[in-house]
Amino acid sequence: MTDHTTTTDFTPASPVLTPIRDLAAELARAEEGVAALAAKRNDRWYPKFHIASNGGWINDPNGLCYYKGRWHVFYQLHPYGTQWGPMHWGHVSSTDMVNWKREPIMFAPSLEQEKDGVFSGSAVIDDNGDLKFYYTGHRWANGHDNTGGDWQVQMLATPDDDELTSATKQGMIIDCPTDKVDHHYRDPKVWKTGDKWYMTFGVSSAERRGQMWLFSSDDMVRWTYERVLFEHPDPDVFMLECPDFFPIRDEHGVTKWVIGFSAMGSKPQGFMNRNVNNAGYMIGTWEPGEAFKPETEFRLWDCGHNYYAPQSFHVDGPEHGGEGRQIVYGWMSPFVQPIPMEEDGWCGQLTLPREITLRDGDVVTAPVAEMEGLRADTFDHGTITLDMDGERTIADDAEAVEIEMTIDLDASTAERAGLRVHATGDGAYTSVAYDDQLGAVVVDRGAMRHGDRGYRVAPLTEAELASGRLELRVFVDRGSVEVYVNGGRQVLSSYSYASEGPRAIRVVAESGSLKVDSLKLHHLKSIGLE
Secondary structure, three states: OOOOOOOOOOOOOEEEEEOOOOOHHHHHHHHHHHHHHHHOOOOOOOOOOOOOOEEEEEEEEEEEEEEEEEEEEEEEEEEOOOOOOOEEEEEEEEOOOOOOEOOOOOOOOOOOHOOOOOOEEEEOOOOOOOEEEEEEEEEEEOOOOOOOEEEEEEEEEEEOOOOOOEEEEEEEEEEOOOOOOEEEEEEEEEEEOOOEEEEEEEEEEEEOEEEEEEEEOOOOOOOEEEEEEOOOOOOOOEEOOOOEEEEEEEOOOOOEEEEEEEEEEOEOOEOOOOOOEEEEEEEEEOOOOOOOOOOOOOOEEEOOOEEEEEEOOOOOOOHHOOOOEOOOOOOOOOOOOOOOOHOEEEEEOOOOOOOEEEEEEEEEEEEEHHHHHEEEEEEEOOOEEEEEOOOOEEOOOOOOOEEEEEEEEEOOOEEEEEEEEEEOOOOOOOEEEEEEEEEOOEEEOOOOOOOOEEEEEEEEOHHHHHHOOEEEEEEEEEEEEHHEEEEEEEEEEEEEEOOOOOOEEOOOOOOOEEEEEEEEEEEOOOOOOO
């Protein structure tokens, strides 16, 4: 790891603020853009229990926080189309993480420093209990498109009210040393350790190496560059987007640090890195002023087709589990064409919120307990036994369900066995199954009629295989599936664009028998954003 940055002349003594547009007018125009798209929206795949914009394109979750009794989720939003464009911040809030309401769009480009996009960032509560937003201001270096690269800087904003319905931009707090950076320079994450505040964000160095830089501050406004916090060891990785960094205790009370990032440039290798870019983490140690020291290899947050740009946040207080909780949202990223929901007036959704824990030396991400509040009713199918190539329908038409399923691996002989969801009259379906030849859980979209196909694999450990049991928790929304393996030790998140007609769910055994010890199906309520 080489530290090429030695000056701090890119950290101004006070924020730099250069208005070029009327913010209120830009926000009003953005609301009109979303409303126009929402008015002609097709709901065939629009989610019932995942967060999405009512119109337009969304990507990264931003500014996640629990503040003054409400959960807040912001997200990157293009309000004028269903493909990526000039970024704004959309916003939803909730008192319980079950019932959500739409809030006014929070940010639109209005300053010279962000004239081509209000890019991703985070929220943090200061020592006085007040909230601050840190985000990236984006400009095209040549003034009009990406052919000349990016010019990106870090920005500060403060909310105008406790409901977080609007905010005042304070301006640029960290400029970009363009001689030391290959354009990419974004997505700040802020936290406090000891008496000092720290910030890290993703950087593509002048040598095109993916790095995270470390800054510190006493007042959260004036920042000082310290060092390269981490450089990815893979020379093909040229940028670490949407970085995350947080301490967490394992089941023995030992504190580790988890460093997360979305690696741009990683190449496929076996089951790893199968997506265009891949979000993952390492576990290790860190002390203030030092570089992060990894103790594990790079591991994927999610093994599915569509997962990127996760952001986590910490919630303190006895009402949140004593020492608190680390909660993460990810973006279900539709990177690969064809993307059929682009035709429907909206594009993109977030995952369910997941709580991060550290067990047996690895990260576990399970749905937050609040998700059980979505259950409208429950059908207990008990034990299911299928003979050779057997099949049983457990729902004739299911738009929004959760399935809890335990497979007896020792008593099953099928080469593949599990569920077919979004099964329609034209023979289309998405398979969620245990593959005995791979020793893994597979989400396979090969039989689907819409969107890109292929399959993704979450390998089981030797200990999981030796246990002889497999626990699956499967969330099926109108156009997606999330599969939690053995309590969240692995997760697969994928879009699944169902064909027209009733969408059945079937239990299936392929080339062998299947023994299911238990299966419950819960119909899920809407979260209120439809």
